[in-house]
Amino acid sequence: MNATVLSSTTAPAARPARRCRWCDTLDAWLPKLVVAPTFVCSLVFVYGYILWTAVLSLTPSRLLPNYEFAGLAQYEALFDNERWWQALSNLAVFGGGFIVICLAVGLLLAVLLDQKIRAEGFIRSIYLYPMALSFIVTGTAWKWILNPEFGIEKLVHDWGFTNFTFDWLIDPEWSIYTVIVAAVWQSSGFVMALFLAGLRGIDDSIIKAAQVDGASMPTIYRRIIIPSLRPVFFSSFMILAHIAVKSFDLVMALTNGGPGFSSDLPATFMYSFAFTRNQIGLGAASAMMMLMIVVAVIVPFMYSEMRRSRHG
Amino acid sequence: MADMSVAHTAGASKLGRFIIYGLLALVCLYYLMPLFVMLSTSLKSLDEIRAGNLLSLPGEFRTDAWVKAWDSACTGVQCEGLKGFFWNSVSFVVPAVVISTMIGAFNGYALTMYRFRGSDLVFGMLMIGCFIPFQVVLLPMAQTLGALGIANSTLGLVFVHVVYGAAFTTLFFRNYYVTIPDELVKAAKIDGAGFLRIFFSIILPLSVPIIVVSVIWQFTQVWNDFLFGVVFSSGDRQPITVALNNLVNTSTGVKEYNVDMAAAIIAALPTLLVYIVAGKYFVRGLTAGAVKG
Amino acid sequence: MGALSIRNVRKSYHGNEILKGIDLEIDKGEFLILVGPSGCGKSTLLSMIAGLDSVTSGEIRIGDRVVNDLSPKDRDIAMVFQSYALYPNMTVRENISFGLQIRKVPAAEQARIVERVANTLQIGHLLDRKPSQLSGGQRQRVAMGRAISREPSLFLFDEPLSNLDAKLRVEMRTEIKLLHQRMGTSIVYVTHDQIEAMTLGDKIAVMKAGEVQQFGTPQEIYDNPANLFVAGFMGSPSMNFIPAKVEAVGSGYGVKLESGQRTHVFPVPGGDGKLKAWEGREVLFGIRPEQITHKSESRLGLPQFQTAEMPIRLTEPTGPDTMVLVPINGKDVVCRVHPAHAGQPGESMELMFDLSKSVFFDPASEQRIA
Numbered sequence: 001m002n003a004t005v006l007s008s009t010t011a012p013a014a015r016p017a018r019r020c021r022w023c024d025t026l027d028a029w030l031p032k033l034v035v036a037p038t039f040v041c042s043l044v045f046v047y048g049y050i051l052w053t054a055v056l057s058l059t060p061s062r063l064l065p066n067y068e069f070a071g072l073a074q075y076e077a078l079f080d081n082e083r084w085w086q087a088l089s090n091l092a093v094f095g096g097g098f099i100v101i102c103l104a105v106g107l108l109l110a111v112l113l114d115q116k117i118r119a120e121g122f123i124r125s126i127y128l129y130p131m132a133l134s135f136i137v138t139g140t141a142w143k144w145i146l147n148p149e150f151g152i153e154k155l156v157h158d159w160g161f162t163n164f165t166f167d168w169l170i171d172p173e174w175s176i177y178t179v180i181v182a183a184v185w186q187s188s189g190f191v192m193a194l195f196l197a198g199l200r201g202i203d204d205s206i207i208k209a210a211q212v213d214g215a216s217m218p219t220i221y222r223r224i225i226i227p228s229l230r231p232v233f234f235s236s237f238m239i240l241a242h243i244a245v246k247s248f249d250l251v252m253a254l255t256n257g258g259p260g261f262s263s264d265l266p267a268t269f270m271y272s273f274a275f276t277r278n279q280i281g282l283g284a285a286s287a288m289m290m291l292m293i294v295v296a297v298i299v300p301f302m303y304s305e306m307r308r309s310r311h312g
Numbered sequence: 313m314a315d316m317s318v319a320h321t322a323g324a325s326k327l328g329r330f331i332i333y334g335l336l337a338l339v340c341l342y343y344l345m346p347l348f349v350m351l352s353t354s355l356k357s358l359d360e361i362r363a364g365n366l367l368s369l370p371g372e373f374r375t376d377a378w379v380k381a382w383d384s385a386c387t388g389v390q391c392e393g394l395k396g397f398f399w400n401s402v403s404f405v406v407p408a409v410v411i412s413t414m415i416g417a418f419n420g421y422a423l424t425m426y427r428f429r430g431s432d433l434v435f436g437m438l439m440i441g442c443f444i445p446f447q448v449v450l451l452p453m454a455q456t457l458g459a460l461g462i463a464n465s466t467l468g469l470v471f472v473h474v475v476y477g478a479a480f481t482t483l484f485f486r487n488y489y490v491t492i493p494d495e496l497v498k499a500a501k502i503d504g505a506g507f508l509r510i511f512f513s514i515i516l517p518l519s520v521p522i523i524v525v526s527v528i529w530q531f532t533q534v535w536n537d538f539l540f541g542v543v544f545s546s547g548d549r550q551p552i553t554v555a556l557n558n559l560v561n562t563s564t565g566v567k568e569y570n571v572d573m574a575a576a577i578i579a580a581l582p583t584l585l586v587y588i589v590a591g592k593y594f595v596r597g598l599t600a601g602a603v604k605g
Numbered sequence: 606m607g608a609l610s611i612r613n614v615r616k617s618y619h620g621n622e623i624l625k626g627i628d629l630e631i632d633k634g635e636f637l638i639l640v641g642p643s644g645c646g647k648s649t650l651l652s653m654i655a656g657l658d659s660v661t662s663g664e665i666r667i668g669d670r671v672v673n674d675l676s677p678k679d680r681d682i683a684m685v686f687q688s689y690a691l692y693p694n695m696t697v698r699e700n701i702s703f704g705l706q707i708r709k710v711p712a713a714e715q716a717r718i719v720e721r722v723a724n725t726l727q728i729g730h731l732l733d734r735k736p737s738q739l740s741g742g743q744r745q746r747v748a749m750g751r752a753i754s755r756e757p758s759l760f761l762f763d764e765p766l767s768n769l770d771a772k773l774r775v776e777m778r779t780e781i782k783l784l785h786q787r788m789g790t791s792i793v794y795v796t797h798d799q800i801e802a803m804t805l806g807d808k809i810a811v812m813k814a815g816e817v818q819q820f821g822t823p824q825e826i827y828d829n830p831a832n833l834f835v836a837g838f839m840g841s842p843s844m845n846f847i848p849a850k851v852e853a854v855g856s857g858y859g860v861k862l863e864s865g866q867r868t869h870v871f872p873v874p875g876g877d878g879k880l881k882a883w884e885g886r887e888v889l890f891g892i893r894p895e896q897i898t899h900k901s902e903s904r905l906g907l908p909q910f911q912t913a914e915m916p917i918r919l920t921e922p923t924g925p926d927t928m929v930l931v932p933i934n935g936k937d938v939v940c941r942v943h944p945a946h947a948g949q950p951g952e953s954m955e956l957m958f959d960l961s962k963s964v965f966f967d968p969a970s971e972q973r974i975a
Contacts, residue, residue, distance in 0.1 A: 043437070141573070145346060503707060
């Protein structure tokens, strides 16, 4: 090491060369400029459009928008509409069944997969692949599988149980349950992945401490592990509720809302009134109701979760 | 800890493992069954379909159904198969994915590394945009696309998917960039680099994993989209998901289940391939927003 | 002309005042340490010197320029970060030359500078590696190399050693000091480690809650702490603070200490003036462990030395010294004793107090009395 190597006689080359006030100002503004287009888009295409839809829902628009004020007439019409009530009750049945079954199946599979399973990665990717498919593909496949003529019913007949009937797909009482079957198939693997990530995030030493305290594995799962997955339940619930409310493709492909409108959901209701039956005002009103359902389900849940996390 | 439990309950635990593996395998069969049924049905002739059942194997591999699904199946009034619609999808999916990922990267970088007054507010606004049911923007968007003259065009679909996809890609990039230490940007500032230089020389080279996640996620979402496709396009401009649904629901003549299944597999193939090749990143994308959110 | 001068600098975030009027000044070539517990504002102050944080009010000068509104690149500074902040996608060579490249230094010149820096820090063999392939100590060197390559007029170090293990930390500390001696560039160095502060600094600013508690040379701060916080923060083991009553002794004043069953009144040399006002009241009597040792015959009789026999509660051998804990006025007091003279717990031993450097604090205001 030489004491003179870095003496200041060799310095000048490295001195700041350019000084550009204008560039500095521009540079300070660049982050905002970069975000600005997205900000404006979000303002217009999300918030502005929600307002626009709200306005439309207060007009008598049919085939074309018509901006006369009609008060809450469309909402009254909506709540007088039997098909809308069917869609809402279907949403309750579908949403409830779909969320509960997905959470249960997802948690069970995650716990099973967390037992130091050989080929875990392979199994996991089998459970998850439906998530990569379009709901239209899923609907098409299950429409074929649940088809009473050639599907599961026939399979069971071929096995010798000739009295077996399984015709939910064409039974107005049961058609909405076929949507649950297909939706669970598609999404439960995803919930499994979320729970598995949650399980892997738990500090091993807590489990070891509980074992040293003499707790059995089932007790540890019941008392320590599953309660600590609370945030995962929370986010899974949010995602599943969100999928449920906007479910559209799956119903279109699987039952097309039928038989009749027995498996309609708000999303298919909205589509059919706004775009095929030329009832823009009514469609807008139903869209606003869907937004309110999302808000009504998610906001209280989020609020209670935030209060909890704040108070520890 | 494994030793302790194994020591005194070796027999029971062996049985337990057996049950666990059995259950896991059964569930595998459940998840794989629809894919198997689709594939085997698509390779059967209609007579075989009527004679056999879901699980019966095709007697010989016949590709007629695939050829028909691609080339000549009816999707409503026209009967030219899925091929045109497949390329329709490709033509708007690729630009939509590229553009929304680029926007997400820039936004995530600016919002994370250059916090300014209101940057959290902007981010919060974008996130709420991820949660709205899209039905609530469909009618105004249809009006707007009509007014701009890009309804029923590739450009229109690209536009819609970029606008509503950017919130997700921004979320991905932001969540990734918060794990990069601020000091890296500070060091570069002191070294004299500006906003763009720091992004291209330092941040972007570090972003490869999240770019892959974002591209895969957006590709899957946009390719699989049905809602925007069915609302904002019609006739021969429709994406493949809409065409598939039309194909399945076209009720002229005999119902050709084998063609339906071949068409469904064709529509699923690109995303399925991506999943097989880069499943790890796909799962990361799925869980990225969820676990943190 | 000062290398750095900070005048009445304030910083607030959302109405919270983080820095409450800082005044500091160093000359060219001086090594300034900002030390304090986390949250005291030392890193914020460093960021403001670097230009990474804005100044709410006041003035920062580097050399003869006010730099308040200059961007970091125009301040003629370089900085070493706690996490090193090496660009992960670049090799060591590229890391060092990145700043030169941006300043459009010709390639040949860049190569020469990298070479020189690499020689100085002995990292020549690492130039083509990526940061992920380096050990902690090597990363530290590269980070320093990146800083010195530009030959700034001021170096900023933000807790550069806190991510290293204890042994490496001591080595790198020495190396930084040597580098400073060799290059003679002014340095501002932030740390929470008072040993680093003592060993490296020409000047130390001890900070707490956004204020400079004391600014001076290491020895001044060690010997003459301005208040209870500084006295307790600097030095390890920490100074003993014994609540004690002031009493008149002869012509002067002393402190009353109780240990075991015995009571002692130690006269404080030179304490008559300032302690007079406190007669009969309680003060905090501050004495460092090394000022309480075993009894040494040679010093007996000197006025500043007092001896007393006290019961031992606990001993903690450290090797060169043994720390002996004795109860005085209800507090455990640490005494630094030669191992050969240390007694056993339960026994009592004769201790010698050096009162020449003892200090006294107002228990309410925590300010220095004498």
